[in-house]
Each structure stands twice: as structure tokens, then as C-alpha cells.
Amino acid sequence: MPSPTSASPDHLDHPDPPPIPDEHQIRAQLDKVLGSPNFVASRRLADFLTFIAERTLQGRSDSIQQSTIAREVYRRNDDFDPASDPLVRVEATRLRKSLAQYYHGEGRSDPVLIAIPLRSSVPKFTTPGDPGKVSGLATIAETPEAPWQLP
Secondary structure (H helix, E strand, O other): OOOOOOOOHHHHHOOOOOOOOOHHHHHHHHHHHHOOHHHHHOHHHHHHHHHHHHHHHOOOHHHOOHHHHHHHOOOOOOOOOOOOOOHHHHHHHHHHHHHHHHHHOOOOOOOOEEEOOOOOOOOEEEOOOOHHHOOOOOOOOOOOOOOOOOO
16 A cells, blocks of 8 residues: 555646746746847847737736737737738747747746747746646747757
């Protein structure tokens, strides 16, 4: 009979998820990412990341849509049509690549990860403990040895 302190097979199948960073940790990480060379060099990407992160932290992630990003970040008209103008999709791809470069380089050991899932512009915030368990995130690194690589 197993002792009460031994791990049950069920516990092994369902390890605790990584802790979710608090708002202070997320804001500190956002500041650090925005201060990195890729984001300092591209005001547009910095504005995009700031906009979606702030909306998410305010509990307004439902308002993060291509048309809203186009108007608020890129100053497009109210008649912006994401079906005919790929601006936000293209910029979201650039943002994902810039985040991947950051986390592959100077952000490799950062305590908070910011990722933008494919087919979404709502950021996900996690810790490097077990980011593979965060559902729906795209791989943000091309190197398999990256400790923060997401599925």
C-alpha cells in the first residue's frame, strides 16, 4: 500500500500549472521588453504590444480586434476592413517574431513570458515553469532547446 506522502499516478499525470504572473510582474516584463533594441527601434511594434497588453490587463481583451488595433495603434479610418487590408495580421507576425528574438536572446532567463497566439492578438502571460501547458500558444522560437518554447 502506498504511503500517504507518495505521489499518486493521477498527480503525476496532472502536474500543477505554472503560476500566472501578477499585474506588477507583467508590467515590469512589458517595460523590459519595450526597452530592448528590437522594440526601441520599432515604435509601431512597441505601440502594438503596449496596446494589447494594456487592454488585457484592464480586463478588456474582448475589445482587441483587428479593426480596433488598426484604428487605435495605426491610425486607420473607421472604415478599415481587415478582410481587404492585412496590416494588423502582418504586424502581428512581426510582433511574434520580435518577441521570439527577444526571448531567444536577452530575455532567455526572464521570469515572465509574453506570447501572442496564432490567429489572435490577445497576449498570454506565463512563467517559464511549464509554458508548454499554456493552451493555444504558437511556437515563438525556432530552436528546440529554448527553455521557454511554446507549442
